[in-house]
Amino acid sequence: MKRRLPISAYNWTTVIGATLALISLFMIVFLFIASVFIQRGSSYLGLIIYIVLPAFLVAGLILIPVGMLLKARRDRRTPAADLVWPVVDMNKDTHRNAFMIFSVGTTVFLLFSAIGSYEAFTFTESVEFCGTICHSVMRPEFVAYQNSPHANVRCVECHVGEGADWYMRSKLSGLYQVYSVTFHKYPTPIPTPVMNLRPARETCERCHWPSKFYGQKLTVKKYYLADEQNTPWEIHMAVKIGPSHRAAGLQEGIHWHINPDVAIEYKATDAQRQVIGWVRHTNRKTGEVTVFEDAASPIAKAQFDSLETRTMDCMDCHNRPSHNYMPPQFFLDHAMAAGLLPTSLPFMKKLATDMVAVEYGTTDSAMAGIRKGVEEFYRTGYPDVYEKNRALIAEAGVRIGQEYGKNIFPEMKVKWSAYPSNLGHMEFNGCFRCHDGNHATKEGKVISKDCNLCHTVYAQGNPSSLVMNPLDKPLEFRHPVEIGDAWKETVCTTCHTGLNP
Ligand code: HEC
Ligand code: HEC
Ligand code: HEC
Ligand code: HEC
Ligand code: HEC
Ligand code: HEC
Known part of the structure; x- marks a missing residue:
């Protein structure tokens, strides 16, 4: 048979390289077409088409000239000093063929890799x-x-x-x-x-910006107490994200912290920034500076300089904007309010909280354990209720498991307590890291803990006997169960840790 390519192309390395490249190319084209027909291909398909196969293709392409070079060296009849590089002679048709394959191949390859690397880029940026x-x-x-x-x-x-x-x-x-x-x-x-x-300035603020105005927000919170009747309790409040009138801009309210004229800096003594010992407020307009220190546990002099001074931004309050693992107390309240869990079964809230508080090894064993635990509780404790409500009880067991699955991940040891959320103050100190009434200036001015500073309660109580006031005449907060003045005197987290206190 007539030889169509340079002699140096006839060696195993080159043959293997060419085969590898051709097979990869074929598979890329095949899978690409397949992915178009399957519509939403799985994320693995993207990984293979745009990253794994191209890697093999390139490896194969590299092997081709490597094999040729090595073969040329081995076959060299002339002394090394004369010919270091192989000679390309376009008058020989074998060389011309090789050159044509090379140039057409390279052009096509470059074209495809331009498209391919764009696809690879988009793919590595995708949610999948x-x-x-x-x-x-x-x-x-x-x-x-x-x-x-x-x-x-x-x-x-x-x-x-x-x-x-x-x-x-x-x-x-x-x-x-x-x-x-x-x-x-x-x-x-x-x-x-x-x-x-990456700083919030460069991420969050591309879609939400500090000078955007947000007014007050009315919210209705619904809770179920851990008693036999799962007694409901409601708190209606106006959260003062901004002032009461749009005209006032960012002059007051919660988003005052991000007013461009305001700089709040602080030093925290732990990695998760939960313990804040020192706060400085600078009025950028007047240059006035106010320093607040935690009177209960001030930062030691020796440690002070080594701590980062951080300027407050969105992330200091909204640190869980998209991965918020809710504490059982809240996700179970939500499930009951949404009608997913029956409020008619005795001790439903308390039982569910106890069930999800158990340490399980895997999500599957959690689901099974919860189902079994719920059934056992009613079968042994409330036989009458059990007999009348078997289906309801079985369903409740499954639903609690589902809510667990959205918020607690035993394999990764992920749950609410692993990632404190700073937006609020009930189960983590959040705002009370500074606003606990202990952070004071030398003159005795404190960062306020006034219950009406950030929100006002305008209705509260059992839904059947709700106490209501007009928006501008806030009610004094009433704690759902009698605990005296404890809620005024300490922070809420003294008792509330995400489970039933
Ligand atoms: C690509 C645009 C984009 C980026 C970047 C972004 N967000 Fe959002 N954000 C949205 C959209 C869209 C919504 C939903 C708006 C709606 O539901 O009306 C939203 C809603 C919110 C809300 C309101 C949540 C609620 O309960 O209604 C908060 C708070 C928020 N984002 C904070 C952040 C923070 C903090 C960051 C940075 C870590 C961030 N966002 C980054 C687009 C973005
Ligand atoms: C790093 C400390 C720090 C944290 C955390 C913090 N604040 Fe503040 N906040 C301050 C300081 C300092 C002031 C100004 C106190 C002063 O000068 O009287 C302030 C003032 C305020 C004001 C009054 C603004 C005005 O003048 O109208 C509101 C409302 C407020 N904070 C809400 C919150 C809320 C809500 C949170 C939690 C989501 C929070 N803060 C978290 C430091 C903090
Ligand atoms: C001092 C703490 C604090 C800081 C700093 C802060 N926020 Fe907020 N923000 C809040 C609170 C509290 C709410 C009300 C949350 C709620 O009621 O669900 C809120 C509400 C919002 C909302 C929802 C508004 C609505 O009407 O539902 C958005 C969007 C938002 N913030 C974006 C931002 C962005 C962007 C930044 C940074 C530029 C920022 N916030 C800085 C505390 C803060
Ligand atoms: C709205 C902005 C936003 C989006 C969208 C977002 N994240 Fe996050 N993510 C954050 C912030 C802010 C933190 C840091 C939380 C903190 O500091 O407490 C974080 C933390 C994490 C962490 C560290 C562990 C943890 O829970 O704190 C992982 C892992 C993570 N994100 C993965 C993802 C993945 C995967 C996606 C897409 C499916 C995603 N994120 C989408 C804002 C976002
Ligand atoms: C520095 C601001 C600030 C102060 C001071 C403050 N709160 Fe709050 N509070 C918040 C924020 C922010 C939330 C979360 C709002 C949300 O989830 O929409 C919240 C939520 C709540 C809730 C609902 C809890 C939940 O998440 O379901 C109650 C009840 C409450 N506060 C009571 C009080 C009482 C009582 C005081 C006075 C001892 C007080 N707050 C002082 C900022 C504050
Ligand atoms: C001395 C301990 C203690 C302190 C401090 C405390 N609480 Fe409670 N709280 C309880 C107990 C006990 C319950 C009843 C739990 C139950 O029946 O679910 C409760 C229930 C609640 C509930 C209903 C929750 C639910 O899901 O059933 C809310 C809301 C609440 N507390 C808000 C607060 C706020 C806000 C603070 C801080 C300002 C606070 N508490 C401080 C002990 C405390």
């Missing part, structure tokens, strides 16, 4: 890639995200943002993550990236 490729690891974040107001915002909008440098940074740290997932080197729970998260 971030949320499901390492499924067990990111499952908690992914599940919570799907139940959040940001379910339609891609992971990278907050975690990477715009610009090549953050893209590179995230992909480099991504390489380490691939390694740590492959070899099970990651910590559980995954530590929050509070330290190296």
Whole structure:
């Protein structure tokens, strides 16, 4: 048979390289067409089409010239000094053929890789890639995200943002993550990236900006007490995100902290920024500076300078905008209010809270354990109720398990207590990290803990006998169960930890 290619092409390395490249190319084209027909291909398909197969294709393409070079060296009849590089002679048709294949191949390859790398880029930026490729690891974040107001915002909008440098940074740290997932080197729970998260200025503020005005927000909170009747309790309040009149801008209210004329800086003594010992408020217009220190536990002089001074931004309050693992007390209240859990069964709230508080090894064993526990409770404690409501009780067991599955992830040791939320003060100190009435200036001015500073209660009590006032005449808060003045004297977290106190 007539030889059509240079002699140097006839060697095993080149043949293997060419075969590898051709098979990869064929599979890429085949899977690509398949993915078009399957419509929403799985995230693994993207991983294979745009990352794994192209890697094989490139490896094969590299092997082709490597094999040729090595063969040429081996076959060289002339002394090494004369001919270091192979000679390309376009008058030989074998060389011409090789040249044609090379140039057409390279052009096509470059064209495809331009499209391919764009697809690879989009793919690595997709929610499927971030949320499901390492499924067990990111499952908690992914599940919570799907139940959040940001379910339609891609992971990278907050975690990477715009610009090549953050893209590179995230992909480099991504390489380490691939390694740590492959070899099970990651910590559980995954530590929050509070330290190296891109600043809110560059992420959140592209969609929400500080000078955007938000007025007061009326909310109705519904609770069920841990007693036999699951007694309902409501608190209606106006949350003063902004002032009562739009005209006042950001002059007062909760978003006053992000008014461009205001700078609030603070020092925290722990990594999660939960213990704040020092706060400085600078009025950027007048230059007036006020320093508040925690009178109960001031920061030691020696430690002071080594601590980061952080300027408050969105993330200091909204630190769980998309992965909010709710405490049982709240997710069970929500399930009862939504009609998912029967309020007619005795001690439903207390039982459910006790059930989800147990430490399980896996989600599956949790679901099974909860179902069994709920049945057992009524079968042994309330035989009459059990006989009359078997189906309802079985369903309640399943529903509690489902709510558990949205908020607690035993495999990753993820639950509310692993990730404190700073938006509020009931189960974590949140606002009370500063607003606890203990942070004071030398002159004795305190960061206020006044219950009407941030919100006002205009209705509260059992829904059947709700006490109501007009919006501008707030009620004094009434604690749902009698605890004297304890709610005024300490912070709520003294008793409330997310479970029934
Ligand atoms: C609206 C912005 C936003 C979106 C969208 C978002 N995240 Fe996050 N994510 C955050 C913030 C803020 C933190 C840090 C929380 C903290 O500091 O307490 C975080 C933390 C994390 C953590 C660290 C563990 C933890 O729970 O604190 C992981 C892992 C994570 N996100 C993964 C994802 C994945 C996967 C997606 C997409 C499915 C995603 N994120 C989408 C804002 C976002
Ligand atoms: C790509 C745009 C985008 C980015 C980036 C983004 N958000 Fe949002 N955010 C949204 C959208 C869309 C909504 C839903 C608005 C609605 O439901 O009316 C929302 C809603 C919210 C809400 C209201 C939640 C509620 O309960 O109604 C808060 C608070 C919030 N975002 C904070 C943040 C914070 C903090 C960050 C940065 C970590 C952030 N957002 C980043 C688009 C974004
Ligand atoms: C890092 C400390 C810190 C944290 C955390 C903090 N604040 Fe503040 N806040 C301050 C300081 C300092 C002032 C101003 C006190 C002064 O000068 O009287 C203030 C003032 C306020 C005011 C009054 C604003 C005005 O003048 O109308 C409101 C309302 C408020 N905070 C709400 C909140 C809420 C709600 C949270 C939690 C989501 C919170 N703060 C968390 C430090 C903090
Ligand atoms: C001092 C704490 C604090 C800071 C700082 C803060 N917020 Fe808020 N924000 C709140 C509170 C509290 C609410 C009311 C939450 C609720 O009732 O659900 C709120 C509500 C919101 C809402 C929902 C408004 C609505 O009408 O539902 C958005 C959006 C929002 N904040 C965005 C931001 C952004 C963006 C930043 C940074 C530029 C920011 N916030 C900074 C405490 C803060
Ligand atoms: C520095 C601001 C601030 C102060 C002071 C404050 N709160 Fe709150 N409170 C909040 C915020 C923010 C929330 C969360 C609002 C939301 O979830 O919409 C909240 C939520 C609540 C809730 C509902 C709890 C829940 O999440 O279901 C109650 C009840 C409450 N506060 C009572 C009080 C009482 C009583 C005091 C006085 C001892 C007080 N607050 C002082 C900011 C404050
Ligand atoms: C001395 C302990 C203690 C303190 C301090 C305390 N509480 Fe409570 N709280 C309780 C007990 C006990 C219950 C009843 C629990 C139950 O029946 O579910 C309760 C129930 C509640 C409920 C109903 C919750 C539910 O899901 O049933 C709310 C709301 C509440 N407390 C708000 C607050 C707020 C806000 C503060 C701080 C300003 C506070 N509490 C401080 C002990 C305390």
